[in-house]
Amino acid sequence: MRKLLRVFIVFIILAGCNNASDQSVSNSVALVDSIQSATNHYCYENAAGTDSIRLRIDLVGTDVSGELLYAIRGKDRNEGSVHGEWFGDTLVLDYMYQSEGSLSSRQVVFIKQDSLLVEGYGASEEVDGKLRFVNRAELSFGSGIKLKEMNCDEPSAASSPAASTAPIQVEQGSEVLYMYRWELKELNGTTIEEVKRDQFFLLFTPGQVGRVSGKGGCNRISGNVELLDNRGLKFGALASTKMACPDMEQEDAFLKILAQINQWKIVNNELHLMLNGSSLAIFQAVTGKK
Numbered sequence: 001m002r003k004l005l006r007v008f009i010v011f012i013i014l015a016g017c018n019n020a021s022d023q024s025v026s027n028s029v030a031l032v033d034s035i036q037s038a039t040n041h042y043c044y045e046n047a048a049g050t051d052s053i054r055l056r057i058d059l060v061g062t063d064v065s066g067e068l069l070y071a072i073r074g075k076d077r078n079e080g081s082v083h084g085e086w087f088g089d090t091l092v093l094d095y096m097y098q099s100e101g102s103l104s105s106r107q108v109v110f111i112k113q114d115s116l117l118v119e120g121y122g123a124s125e126e127v128d129g130k131l132r133f134v135n136r137a138e139l140s141f142g143s144g145i146k147l148k149e150m151n152c153d154e155p156s157a158a159s160s161p162a163a164s165t166a167p168i169q170v171e172q173g174s175e176v177l178y179m180y181r182w183e184l185k186e187l188n189g190t191t192i193e194e195v196k197r198d199q200f201f202l203l204f205t206p207g208q209v210g211r212v213s214g215k216g217g218c219n220r221i222s223g224n225v226e227l228l229d230n231r232g233l234k235f236g237a238l239a240s241t242k243m244a245c246p247d248m249e250q251e252d253a254f255l256k257i258l259a260q261i262n263q264w265k266i267v268n269n270e271l272h273l274m275l276n277g278s279s280l281a282i283f284q285a286v287t288g289k290k
Contacts, residue, residue, distance in 0.1 A: 044117050044147035053145055055082070055110075055117070056152065062086045065287065067268075068095055068108070080172075081269050082108065083287070091117065092136070096172065103173035106131035111141050119144035172266040174227060178206045182214075182271045182283035187254060200254060202271075202283065212238075216254050218245035233264040233273070257281055 040060075046053040051073055057066035062085050069079040080097030091110040096103065106124070110117040120139035124131045133139060184192050184200035192200060202214040204225070212235070213222040224236030235258050245251070258281070263274040269285040 041152050043150050043152040045150050046145065046147060051145075053147060055147055057082070059086070064091065064093065068093070068097075089113075090136075094130070096176070103175070104131075105129070107133050109133065109136060109139055110144075110147070113141075115149055117147040117149075119147075172269070176266050176269075176285075177204045177264075177271070180269070180285035180287060183286050184254070184281060185270075185284045186279075186282040187250070188257060188280055197284070198286075200250075201286075216240065217251040218248065219243050219251065221255070227264075231263050231265055233261055235259060235261060254281070 040058070042057050042059060044055040052069065052071035054069040055066065056068075057064050064082070064084045064086060066082050067079070068082045069077075071077045078097045080095060082093040082095050084091065084093035086092075089112045091112070093108045093110075094105060095108045096105045107130075109120040111120060112118075118141045120133075120136075120141045121144055122136070122139040123134040125134050126132075182202045182204075183197040185197055186192060187200075196217070199215055199217050202212055204212055210224055210226065211222070212225040213220070215221065219241040221238045221240045223238035226234045226236070228234065238255065238258065240255070258273070260275050260280065261273045262276065265272050265274070266285075271283040271285070272279040273281040273283070
């Protein structure tokens with residue numbers, strides 16, 4: 001009888017452990033799935049004073065991308081893109097913007113205090129042409145700019161007529177060309193359906209200046225590209241795989257337009273391929289894809 005009782009007790013303990021383990025695994029999987037799939041949009045503006053500072057970010061997991069504007073009285077207005085990551089209560093961003101006719105980059109750090117983001121200040125140094133904080137652990141947040149969260153759908157004080165004129169267009173340098181995969185969003189004035197955009201793309205690979213690869217909707221393409229003075233650009237002959245797809249007209253149009261291109265520019269993370277100043281193909285910068 002005692003032996004039977006011991007077996008029964010052991011069975012109950014093992015069953016409880018298995019249930020707890022299964023619940024833990026289930027909760028963990030659900031948490032990971034929610035982090036990977038959730039995309040959240042957040043907007044912040046200057047909480048006090050007459051200066052206009054605006055931060056708009058998209059958050060996927062802990063990865064952050066978006067736009068940042070500084071319109072501070074007595075200083076040059078600058079606006080550009082940000083990319084970075086949340087570390088606990090700290091937001092660490094690389095801010096890329098146009099300054100004095102050239103593309104500049106510096107590190108920006110905010111700490112979350114209740115509903116505010118407070119900007120940090122500290123000693124900086126230049127690393128590979130980009131300003132970085134010497135030691136983020138020594139940043140001061142006491143007197144930093146404070147941004148309050150706002151509804152992204154509400155009109156921005158920073159974009160109102162009293163604060164500024166038309167939104168600034170930040171033109172970016174050739175180094176940005178190699179930072180992203182460029183997915184086609186508009187071809188010769190026609191918008192590309194969003195579900196098709198990842199099938200039309202270009203890649204300019206770092207370390208392989210003069211080479212381009214990508215996809216034309218159906219077939220993979222690769223070949224040579226030449227960057228010329230005054231934002232000139234010329235594609236060489238592009239090799240293509242020979243797959244046959246139901247709709248080849250758009251691919252043919254895409255390749256014909258690439259052959260005509262003689263200029264380029266990147267504005268606010270959009271690549272414009274142009275013929276004599278007219279944009280024939282517009283691409284959106286996309287990260288995390290090859």
